[in-house]
Amino acid sequence: xxxxxxxxxxxxxxxxxxxxxxxxxxxxxxxxxxxxxxxxxxxxxxxxxxxxxxxxxxxxxxxxxxxxxxxxxxxxxxxxxxxxxxxxxxxxxxxxxxxxxxxxxxxxxxxxxxxxxxxxxxxxxxxxxxxxxxxxxxxxxxxxxxxxxxxxxxxxxxxxxxxxxxxxxxxxxxxxxxxxxxxxxxxxxxxxxxxxxxxxxxxxxxxxxxxxxxxxxxxxxxxxxxxxxxxxxxxxxxxxxxxxxxxxxxxxxxxxxxxxxxxxxxxxxxxxxxxxxxxxxxxxxxxxxxxxxxxxxxxxxxxxxxxxxxxxxxxxxxxxxxxxxxxxxxxxxxxxxxxxx
Amino acid sequence: xxxxxxxxxxxxxxxxxxxxxxxxxxxxxxxxxxxxxxxxxxxxxxxxxxxxxxxxxxxxxxxxxxxxxxxxxxxxxxxxxxxxxxxxxxxxxxxxxxxxxxxxxxxxxxxxxxxxxxxxxxxxxxxxxxxxxxxxxxxxxxxxxxxxxxxxxxxxxxxxxxxxxxxxxxxxxxxxxxxxxxxxxxxxxxxxxxxxxxxxxxxxxxxxxxxxxxxxxxxxxxxxxxxxxxxxxxxxxxxxxxxxxxxxxxxxxxxxxxxxxxxxxxxxxxxxxxxxxxxxxxxxxxxxxxxxxxxxxxxxxxxxxxxxxxxxxxxxxxxxxxxxxxxxxxxxxxxxxxxxx
DNA sequence: CTGAAAGCGCTTACAG
DNA sequence: CTGAAAGCGCTTACAG
Numbered sequence: 001x002x003x004x005x006x007x008x009x010x011x012x013x014x015x016x017x018x019x020x021x022x023x024x025x026x027x028x029x030x031x032x033x034x035x036x037x038x039x040x041x042x043x044x045x046x047x048x049x050x051x052x053x054x055x056x057x058x059x060x061x062x063x064x065x066x067x068x069x070x071x072x073x074x075x076x077x078x079x080x081x082x083x084x085x086x087x088x089x090x091x092x093x094x095x096x097x098x099x100x101x102x103x104x105x106x107x108x109x110x111x112x113x114x115x116x117x118x119x120x121x122x123x124x125x126x127x128x129x130x131x132x133x134x135x136x137x138x139x140x141x142x143x144x145x146x147x148x149x150x151x152x153x154x155x156x157x158x159x160x161x162x163x164x165x166x167x168x169x170x171x172x173x174x175x176x177x178x179x180x181x182x183x184x185x186x187x188x189x190x191x192x193x194x195x196x197x198x199x200x201x202x203x204x205x206x207x208x209x210x211x212x213x214x215x216x217x218x219x220x221x222x223x224x225x226x227x228x229x230x231x232x233x234x235x236x237x238x239x240x241x242x243x244x245x246x247x248x249x250x251x252x253x254x255x256x257x258x259x260x261x262x263x264x265x266x267x268x269x270x271x272x273x274x275x276x277x278x279x280x281x282x283x284x285x286x287x288x289x290x291x292x293x294x295x296x297x298x299x300x301x302x303x304x305x306x307x308x309x310x311x312x313x314x315x316x317x318x319x320x321x322x323x324x325x326x327x328x329x330x331x332x333x334x335x336x337x338x339x340x341x
Numbered sequence: 342x343x344x345x346x347x348x349x350x351x352x353x354x355x356x357x358x359x360x361x362x363x364x365x366x367x368x369x370x371x372x373x374x375x376x377x378x379x380x381x382x383x384x385x386x387x388x389x390x391x392x393x394x395x396x397x398x399x400x401x402x403x404x405x406x407x408x409x410x411x412x413x414x415x416x417x418x419x420x421x422x423x424x425x426x427x428x429x430x431x432x433x434x435x436x437x438x439x440x441x442x443x444x445x446x447x448x449x450x451x452x453x454x455x456x457x458x459x460x461x462x463x464x465x466x467x468x469x470x471x472x473x474x475x476x477x478x479x480x481x482x483x484x485x486x487x488x489x490x491x492x493x494x495x496x497x498x499x500x501x502x503x504x505x506x507x508x509x510x511x512x513x514x515x516x517x518x519x520x521x522x523x524x525x526x527x528x529x530x531x532x533x534x535x536x537x538x539x540x541x542x543x544x545x546x547x548x549x550x551x552x553x554x555x556x557x558x559x560x561x562x563x564x565x566x567x568x569x570x571x572x573x574x575x576x577x578x579x580x581x582x583x584x585x586x587x588x589x590x591x592x593x594x595x596x597x598x599x600x601x602x603x604x605x606x607x608x609x610x611x612x613x614x615x616x617x618x619x620x621x622x623x624x625x626x627x628x629x630x631x632x633x634x635x636x637x638x639x640x641x642x643x644x645x646x647x648x649x650x651x652x653x654x655x656x657x658x659x660x661x662x663x664x665x666x667x668x669x670x671x672x673x674x675x676x677x678x679x680x681x682x
Numbered sequence: 683c684t685g686a687a688a689g690c691g692c693t694t695a696c697a698g
Numbered sequence: 699c700t701g702a703a704a705g706c707g708c709t710t711a712c713a714g
Contacts, residue, residue, distance in 0.1 A: 013708070029684090029709090062409070065409050105465070373693080407693080
């Protein structure tokens with residue numbers, strides 16, 4: 001398999017130049033400058049010969065050399081709680097697409113929502129000299145962002161927002177409102193919320209939107225009906241068990257701020273001998289691909305995850321260009337299914 | 342937020358050297374050489390002064406400059422069908438860990454199992470001058486790997502194997518056997534298989550292991566009982582519907598080679614008015630975190646996904662060092678739950 | 683329109 | 699033990 005062929009040195013500008021009897025600087029201008037410079041750098045004939053040879057010899061510029069000279073790596077760092085969270089994985093797909101279109105490459109690392117790891121992985125990325133960072137794991141109570149801002153590190157937030165920094169998110173307050181409207185108009189009057197982690201704006205905003213709207217509608221919802229939890233299935237199950245154990249207040253509907261927490265909650269409901277949809281409505285958030293396909297399909301608030309990822313890149317690119325970088329908030333929509341029909 | 346502070350040039354070897362009245366080459370040897378060279382490069386006292394200053398000034402070597410000089414980028418390229426497939430996301434976590442431990446950084450891109458995209462993304466990575474590639478999306482019938490091998494590109498496979506190339510995988514044949522043993526001993530005699538995509542060794546091997554063992558046990562399983570499908574929920578649902586529509590042969594158990602396909606199948610079973618676990622056993626594969634947490638918990642073959650990712654890195658590192666690179670095949674284990682109890 | 687030179691930040695033979 | 703020099707592959711003022 002592995003013949004020991006010569007190390008296969010890549011074609012350089014100098015190779016092209018000497019082949020054509022030109023200077024490498026000329027070749028560089030033709031191949032890598034804007035049309036204006038390139039045009040005035042060589043006669044159209046020469047330019048064409050250069051381009052043809054570059055193609056023929058499979059020339060591709062060495063990014064390390066370019067970076068060293070230009071002080072721009074065209075590298076972006078992305079940190080997420082975990083890529084094994086479908087929501088972040090999809091957002092990363094959007095990042096990958098948009099970054100590639102703009103000729104950037106991306107590193108991505110998992111922080112597991114651990115502040116120590118967030119720091120460590122960020123430093124690894126900065127040591128790699130990324131041009132900027134996208135954080136998908138911002139904590140409302142963290143100090144990392146302020147420090148990075150002080151150090152002049154360019155970054156934007158994705159999925160979760162923190163006041164004062166540019167971010168690309170779903171309008172989560174609005175998403176919470178949509179769920180309140182839906183459950184209220186379906187006749188529910190006693191509801192509980194599986195709220196997620198209080199350090200994440202996604203959790204806080206979805207809950208806030210829901211609760212505020214519920215009360216606007218004339219509903220009653222005590223603070224004890226809001227149970228903070230992990231974002232995953234296990235977290236949702238535990239929270240739901242806690243809610244269902246309270247005999248004093250039996251809700252007819254559960255709003256989980258995350259589809260996976262909702263799935264965990266569905267399990268807890270079933271364990272109690274109750275039927276999801278019949279005896280207990282359940283609504284999730286994000287409308288991940290699983291929601292519609294579950295044995296009992298799950299109502300969920302769709303958030304444009306791919307678009308959020310793409311927007312984060314565009315926002316960061318604006319920051320890198322020194323342009324105005326206004327936060328982006330994308331519209332959610334509600335998908336009603338069997339679990340709350 | 343964004344004060345316009347000076348561009349904040351990073352500390353270089355030369356900065357350290359001039360600060361200490363040394364030459365940058367000496368500093369380089371002290372900081373970046375093996376202990377042998379470093380020891381004979383300076384008196385212990387000087388060495389300590391250098392290291393102290395480097396720490397104090399927050400020196401970190403410019404990887405672009407290092408790469409340009411050494412012709413090694415310490416960059417690895419990873420291509421997977423989709424990171425939004427939990428299985429690949431977990432494997433990537435293993436890659437990230439192992440790569441970081443070895444001081445490598447990784448790019449990861451999605452190919453959506455499209456051969457054209459596999460090519461394109463590979464070329465992007467190679468243009469970035471990665472030292473090697475990890476493919477999590479190998480097709481048994483593709484031509485890309487042979488071409489890359491011809492070009493002398495170092496790579497290994499992960500998750501899916503292809504004969505002739507080094508790979509880190511689960512022993513999928515064994516996994517299929519485990520399921521056959523389990524269903525047979527539970528008394529099932531008519532089973533169908535939701536087989537996944539025929540271009541993936543995971544699908545082919547799991548099916549082969551299952552069918553061979555089933556027949557060894559004396560079971561009967563016609564080729565028509567093996568239905569190829571997508572690996573996702575939709576694929577599983579469609580395949581299960583097809584199986585359940587066949588009135589001539591009503592299986593009592595379904596083996597889906599992937600948890601997500603299994604979840605889709607559970608939906609189809611329920612839509613027919615059948616109870617998963619009672620009327621129809623379902624077994625999945627990979628034991629993703631969801632399996633145990635579903636409302637009706639799913640029996641599944643656990644594959645050591647994190648370990649597979651880690652092994653892929655170790656294997657690639659061996660290839661890069663010109664060492665012997667034997668394929669790694671890790672043991673699966675069966676977890677029986679409600680869906681097939 | 684084109685070339686020659688300097689320099690980005692490293693590493694590493696070569697010399698002393 | 700330490701330094702000076704060359705060079706990795708680019709880009710970009712400067713000069714003509």
